[in-house]
Amino acid sequence: QPVLTQSSSASASLGSSVKLTCTLSSGHSSYIIAWHQQQPGKAPRYLMKLEGSGGYNKGSGVPDRFSGSSSGADRYLTISNLQSEDEADYYCETWDSNTPLVFGGGTKLTVL
Amino acid sequence: EVQLVESGGGLIQPGGSLRLSCAASGFTVSINYMSWVRQAPGKGLEWVSVIYSGGSTYYADSVKGRFTISRDNSKNTLYLQMNSLRAEDTAVYYCARKEGFGEPVRYWGQGTLVTVSS
Numbered sequence: 001q002p003v004l005t006q007s008s009s010a011s012a013s014l015g016s017s018v019k020l021t022c023t024l025s026s027g028h029s030s031y032i033i034a035w036h037q038q039q040p041g042k043a044p045r046y047l048m049k050l051e052g053s054g055g056y057n058k059g060s061g062v063p064d065r066f067s068g069s070s071s072g073a074d075r076y077l078t079i080s081n082l083q084s085e086d087e088a089d090y091y092c093e094t095w096d097s098n099t100p101l102v103f104g105g106g107t108k109l110t111v112l
Numbered sequence: 113e114v115q116l117v118e119s120g121g122g123l124i125q126p127g128g129s130l131r132l133s134c135a136a137s138g139f140t141v142s143i144n145y146m147s148w149v150r151q152a153p154g155k156g157l158e159w160v161s162v163i164y165s166g167g168s169t170y171y172a173d174s175v176k177g178r179f180t181i182s183r184d185n186s187k188n189t190l191y192l193q194m195n196s197l198r199a200e201d202t203a204v205y206y207c208a209r210k211e212g213f214g215e216p217v218r219y220w221g222q223g224t225l226v227t228v229s230s
Contacts, residue, residue, distance in 0.1 A: 034216030036157075043206060044157065046218045059218060091157055093216055100170050101147055101159035101208075101217070 002028040004092050004104035011110040012082055020077045020107050022092035029073035031094050038106075039088040047090075050075050079109075087111040114138035114219050116207050121224030128197050128228075134190040134207030134221055142185045145210040147217070148192045150203035150226075160205070161192065165212070175201075197228045 003025035012018035024031050035047040048058040048068050056068035065080045079086055092104040120132040132148070148160040161171045161181040169181050180193040190207050204223040210216065 032214070032216075036217070036220075043220045043222050044217075045220065046216065049216050089156075093157075095213075095216075097213075100145075100162040101149065103149075103157040103159065106156045 001099040002031055002094050002096060002102055004033070004094060004102060006090075006092060006104040006107045008105065009108045009110070011112055013112045014082055014084065016082055017078060017080045018082060018109065020079075020090050020109070022075045022077075022104050024073040024075070024094070026073075028094075028096075031096070033075045034093045035068065035075075035077045036091045036093060037088050038091065039085070044091065047077070050077075082111050084111055114209070116209065116219055116221035118205065118207055118221045118224040121205065121226045123227045123229065124197055125230050126198060126228055129193070129195045130197065130226060132192040132194065132205055132207075132224060132226070134192075136188050136190065136207075136209070139209070140185075141183050141188050141190055145212060145215075146181075146183065146190045147208045147210065148179075148181060148190075149206045149208050149217075149220075150201075151206070151223075152200075152203045155203075158203075163190070194226070197226075199228050202226060202228045 005023040030052045036044040038044045046059040048056045050056045050068040054070040067078045069076045089106045091106045115137045117135045147162040163169050163181045178196045182191045206223045207221040208217040209219040
């Protein structure tokens with residue numbers, strides 16, 4: 001089954017940009033993933049669906065500051081012009097015919 | 113507007129049973145892929161179970177044989193029957209909607225907390 005690997009933490013300054021990484025396991029580098037944001041004390045929120053080609057489709061209301069890209073087995077979430085409300089946990093998600101849902105371990109983003 | 117509202121969580125003793133509900137509005141549960149995802153305190157997201165539009169059900173190994181997912185089409189509601197509960201089942205349980213295979217979770221409920229403790 002696919003495994004998603006994320007760094008446990010990241011930090012960046014208010015107004016700057018940050019790029020979070022989600023890496024697919026060997027043999028699964030073409031998989032589509034999704035990014036979700038979980039602000040403290042809240043439920044997760046869908047951000048975008050991201051394909052291996054780098055094409056992405058964002059959820060309703062997701063700011064333009066959020067974008068996605070891909071390179072090989074790596075899937076990226078870039079947040080530009082960081083705001084305080086972007087401080088959250090970010091999870092990637094994938095699936096296949098044998099694995100209904102799998103999540104990465106999450107990255108805790110701190111906005112300095 | 114799509115909404116998912118979970119209920120049924122609470123404090124339960126080890127070995128006990130609990131049934132969670134997820135009332136859906138704005139879409140039809142029976143033609144979507146509906147999952148339960150849980151999050152233990154301070155931990156990440158863990159998939160628990162799914163029911164596909166055709167009615168097939170699947171479970172994580174950690175809950176297989178103890179949990180049962182189902183839906184009531186007339187009530188447009190998803191359920192999770194949890195039996196033989198253990199301390200390690202303590203978590204916030206979220207229901208989540210996927211529109212089909214090849215699609216991600218696009219909608220989440222607000223979650224309901226299950227605490228298994230004596």
